[in-house]
Amino acid sequence: MLDVEDVCVSRWEDWIGRGDARPMQQLIGWFLLKAGVAMCDRVMVPSRKFIATGNIRKEYIVVGGCIAVEAPQGLKQDLAGGSLRVLISGKLDEEQGVWLVLEAIATLGLRPASGRKLEFHLCGFAENEPALKRQVLDLQQAGITITYHGTVAGAVYRRLLAGADICVAMQNPGGRHGSAKTPSKVYEYLAYGKVVVASEVGDFKELPDQIITLCRYDRVAVADQLRQMANEWPAWSKQGDRAARFAREEFSLRAVGDRILRSVSSGEDLV
DSSP, X not given: OEEOOOOOOOOGGGGSSSOSOOHHHHHHHHHHHHHHHHHOSEEEESOTHHHHHTTOOSXXXXXXXXXXXXXXXXXXXXXXXXXXXXEEESOBSTTTTHHXXXXXXXXXXXXXXXXXXXXXXXXXXXXXXXHHHHHHHHHHHTXXXXXXXXXXXXXXXXXXXXXXXXXXXXXXXXXXXXXXXXXXXXXXXXXXXXXXXXXXXXXXXXXXXXXXXXXOSOHHHHHHHHHHHHHXXXXXXXXXXXXXXXXXXXXXXXXXXXXXXXXXXHOOOBO
């Protein structure tokens, strides 16, 4: 069995400029991927959409999420008061929708929620850190509570995640990986029992709508969704509880391992 994680296809523009696309690595990776698929009997892919995008004609098993973490206990805020903490993490670039989310935060600042106050936390590697810092400063000067933590150690990230109430993952559906890849960080968000707002990428649309909120890739839509959550938080907070239970049942190491074993022994495609 081959574990296929990404589509490695370089573009002409990758060879121009000084971005982090690494076209030679992509090209080599594409040939290795094709060779690996040709030699194996079965492939493991991160989403069903990947089968068409990667032009894979082999028996397959979809493993969108696999989680080895148990959410810390006792870190949820009281439903009656205090700010709701919103986390945006991972690679902070156009592909992951960070600029759209910042525009949504600015839009939200023009008409704040009437319920709970929102505070925003960003952590991860910023492709254009000077521009990101300028935009965060502009938001702070507009009276919005927002902190950019930069790239942090694993223990710091886990504390930020444990302390968050809402996690936002607005990957660009029109980006390079939007059609086939499902951001793995979202499965960790779910396991930690967070209320998740995400774009319709990968296989998210196939998850129950009671555990994840899919949002149109639009700054006004994201702002409206966050405002609604802040205004109706006691009801929305239950989504996090459902997400944690679902993640333990579907994405734990044991659950995924059992599905892989069934796939190998039965010879059937499992999703």
